[in-house]
Amino acid sequence: MKYLTSFVAVALAACAVTDARGLNYPSEALLDIKTTSGHLSGFINKTARNVRQFLGVAYAEPPLESLRFQPPKRKHSSEHVSAENYAPSCKQIISKSPTVYTEHMTQFLTNGGDSEDCLYLNVYAPLKPTAKKLPVFIYIPGGGFTGGGADSLYKIPDKWIQKTQSHIVVTMNYRVNLFGFPNAEAAQQNVGLLDQRMVVEWTRDNIAAFGGDPHKMTLWGQSAGAGSVGMYGYAYPKDLIVKGLISDSGAPAMLARAYAELPLLFGTHYEYRGNSTEYEWEVAEGMQSLWLSFANNPKKNPQAGNVTWPLYKPNENNMAVFAEAGTKWFQLGKGSLTETQCN
Ligand SMILES: *[C@@H]1O[C@H](CO)[C@@H](O)[C@H](O)[C@H]1NC(C)=O
Numbered sequence: 384m385k386y387l388t389s390f391v392a393v394a395l396a397a398c399a400v401t402d403a404r405g406l407n408y409p410s411e412a413l414l415d416i417k418t419t420s421g422h423l424s425g426f427i428n429k430t431a432r433n434v435r436q437f438l439g440v441a442y443a444e445p446p447l448e449s450l451r452f453q454p455p456k457r458k459h460s461s462e463h464v465s466a467e468n469y470a471p472s473c474k475q476i477i478s479k480s481p482t483v484y485t486e487h488m489t490q491f492l493t494n495g496g497d498s499e500d501c502l503y504l505n506v507y508a509p510l511k512p513t514a515k516k517l518p519v520f521i522y523i524p525g526g527g528f529t530g531g532g533a534d535s536l537y538k539i540p541d542k543w544i545q546k547t548q549s550h551i552v553v554t555m556n557y558r559v560n561l562f563g564f565p566n567a568e569a570a571q572q573n574v575g576l577l578d579q580r581m582v583v584e585w586t587r588d589n590i591a592a593f594g595g596d597p598h599k600m601t602l603w604g605q606s607a608g609a610g611s612v613g614m615y616g617y618a619y620p621k622d623l624i625v626k627g628l629i630s631d632s633g634a635p636a637m638l639a640r641a642y643a644e645l646p647l648l649f650g651t652h653y654e655y656r657g658n659s660t661e662y663e664w665e666v667a668e669g670m671q672s673l674w675l676s677f678a679n680n681p682k683k684n685p686q687a688g689n690v691t692w693p694l695y696k697p698n699e700n701n702m703a704v705f706a707e708a709g710t711k712w713f714q715l716g717k718g719s720l721t722e723t724q725c726n
């Protein structure tokens with residue numbers, strides 16, 4: 384019933400309001416959403432006019448002072464919260480020396496600085512949803528467990544949702560480095576992973592109000608985020624909450640195996656780095672469609688157009704391999720790579 388109410392509101396939205404910053408607000412109701420973290424006011428960026436954005440939503444109390452190094456403490460509030468700006472990334476070492484990321488792939492870097500007060504998430508939801516209940520991706524950014532965060536161009540899915548109107552994405556910050564993984568005998572271990580779990584619980588409790596289906600959630604991470612997703616499966620086998628897991632370029636024992644970088648991520652590179660090649664577009668769009676197919680039904684082999692991605696069979700398939708033939712890309716269902724082939 385709760386869900387039905389918000390869907391009806393979507394269907395009736397008609398009048399538009401423009402605020403002082405020139406941002407477009409279709410109706411108060413669609414952007415004002417009650418959550419366990421407070422009564423959020425989201426916004427619509429004119430660069431993605433059919434996407435509702437709720438940024439910088441606190442899911443835990445700031446992990447400061449007596450809460451430092453501790454498991455996250457869930458935030459509960461009924462106050463009004465302006466959800467229009469990203470929160471800082473979690474405290475990390477930001478090196479000044481040039482790397483492949485600072486020179487060539489700046490989209491991976493975080494914007495907006497870092498802080499110990501960083502346990503925030505972001506919700507991106509379509510304005511004109513194609514169904515009453517949409518599948519939801521909960522995304523864990525990478526960064527080697529020592530850095531990274533959600534305010535990073537590659538992790539901003541607005542353009543993708545603008546295009547499909549058929550899914551919701553939640554992105555998160557979690558504690559990294561010393562603060563998330565203190566590795567001290569007296570400390571609680573791996574509180575960064577507990578932050579991630581709290582985001583999954585938050586999404587379960589709140590996503591229906593945004594038009595999401597809490598029974599159709601997929602946890603997805605890249606690099607250290609992918610390792611986290613792998614560990615999540617082992618940590619909560621009886622209470623996964625989510626229906627699907629995507630480990631994109633990483634595994635729990637990340638250093639022990641080769642891993643290939645799948646085409647990233649939300650297709651934002653067109654806007655920020657000039658045009659990609661047709662081949663890159665095709666691969667990126669193909670992957671996005673496969674991921675959406677998986678989120679819609681994790682029990683079925685993901686399918687997009689005439690590409691079907693066979694389900695992973697432990698001990699049979701070592702790795703999914705992608706290849707280019709002329710201008711087309713396709714997947715070799717079964718294949719194995721050795722460490723040297725990846726380097
Ligand atoms: C709107 O999106 C653009 C990129 O498309 C970004 O540069 C800008 O900061 C965004 N505005 C807000 C208010 O988030």
Ligand SMILES: *[C@@H]1O[C@H](CO)[C@@H](O)[C@H](O)[C@H]1NC(C)=O
Pocket residue numbers: 657658
């Ligand atoms: C990208 O491609 C479009 C269409 O092919 C073209 O109009 C535009 O100028 C290109 N932009 C850049 C930055 O290369």
Ligand SMILES: *[C@@H]1O[C@H](CO)[C@@H](O)[C@H](O)[C@H]1NC(C)=O
Pocket residue numbers: 688689
């Ligand atoms: C797959 O579909 C594309 C168009 O969507 C088509 O051009 C291509 O030939 C098809 N490939 C196969 C192997 O059927």
